[in-house]
Amino acid sequence: MTSTLPSSFSAATDSPTVVPETVVPESAPLPVSLRIRQRLDAAGVPYLANDNIAEQLRDGEMDQLEIEVAGKVRELLRSLVIDIDNDHNTEETAERVARMYLHEVFKGRYHHQPKIASFPNVKKLDEIYTVGPISIRSACSHHLVPILGNCWIGIKPGERVIGLSKFSRVADWVFSRPHIQEEAVMILADEIERLCKPQGLAILVKAQHYCMKWRGVKEPQTSMVNSVVRGDFRHDPSLKAEFFELVKQQESMLGT
Numbered sequence: 245m246t247s248t249l250p251s252s253f254s255a256a257t258d259s260p261t262v263v264p265e266t267v268v269p270e271s272a273p274l275p276v277s278l279r280i281r282q283r284l285d286a287a288g289v290p291y292l293a294n295d296n297i298a299e300q301l302r303d304g305e306m307d308q309l310e311i312e313v314a315g316k317v318r319e320l321l322r323s324l325v326i327d328i329d330n331d332h333n334t335e336e337t338a339e340r341v342a343r344m345y346l347h348e349v350f351k352g353r354y355h356h357q358p359k360i361a362s363f364p365n366v367k368k369l370d371e372i373y374t375v376g377p378i379s380i381r382s383a384c385s386h387h388l389v390p391i392l393g394n395c396w397i398g399i400k401p402g403e404r405v406i407g408l409s410k411f412s413r414v415a416d417w418v419f420s421r422p423h424i425q426e427e428a429v430m431i432l433a434d435e436i437e438r439l440c441k442p443q444g445l446a447i448l449v450k451a452q453h454y455c456m457k458w459r460g461v462k463e464p465q466t467s468m469v470n471s472v473v474r475g476d477f478r479h480d481p482s483l484k485a486e487f488f489e490l491v492k493q494q495e496s497m498l499g500t
């Protein structure tokens with residue numbers, strides 16, 4: 245009997261042969277993402293979804309990554325049985341998605357932290373203040389769909405101060421990665437502590453998760469609220485209460 249199975253199918257299992265991604269013809273250059281991962285492994289640098297790897301990237305590699313990712317998205321679309329060769333709407337989707345991931349929605353993984361100048365707290369300011377709402381845009385690590393919401397930051401100044409708009413910049417950079425909300429807030433707190441070493445820091449995030457709105461349980465109104473309090477906000481309950489009261493006032497000013 246003549247087999248009609250394509251040669252890539254194993255007669256024993258009828259399943260496609262899976263080629264491990266690390267097996268590449270000797271003459272072919274390694275994919276850029278593999279070269280970067282090998283470098284990160286050798287340096288012991290973690291590259292989880294919400295880590296930043298900008299320090300480990302070399303000149304020209306972002307352009308090469310863009311080409312590699314676009315190729316993989318093209319294959320994803322083909323696997324979803326979308327006729328990208330004849331569909332004028334999806335013709336260049338792969339390139340758009342690659343640019344969007346690498347330079348917009350996940351830029352916080354590949355781009356350096358925006359330059360943020362801090363200044364000595366010469367007047368020894370020690371009254372608390374809050375900044376917010378700061379819009380946050382992220383994506384859940386589990387489904388890669390949007391997490392959209394607002395964030396409030398409370399500061400009791402310490403050694404150094406930074407401009408108010410800088411909180412938005414650092415929050416945007418931290419949130420522009422695949423995340424789970426609980427970890428995102430901790431990472432943002434670490435970065436702010438590093439930038440201005442406050443005596444106290446409080447962060448509140450309220451966000452809607454599209455993996456709950458758009459899919460899954462399809463709950464359009466549910467939001468997740470979480471917070472982190474450090475330093476004096478943690479040790480002094482009245483300071484912590486003052487932060488949440490100030491946030492409430494800022495929210496009511498917006499009518500939200």
Ligand SMILES: [Zn+2]
Nearest residue numbers: 384386387455
């Ligand atoms: Zn999700």
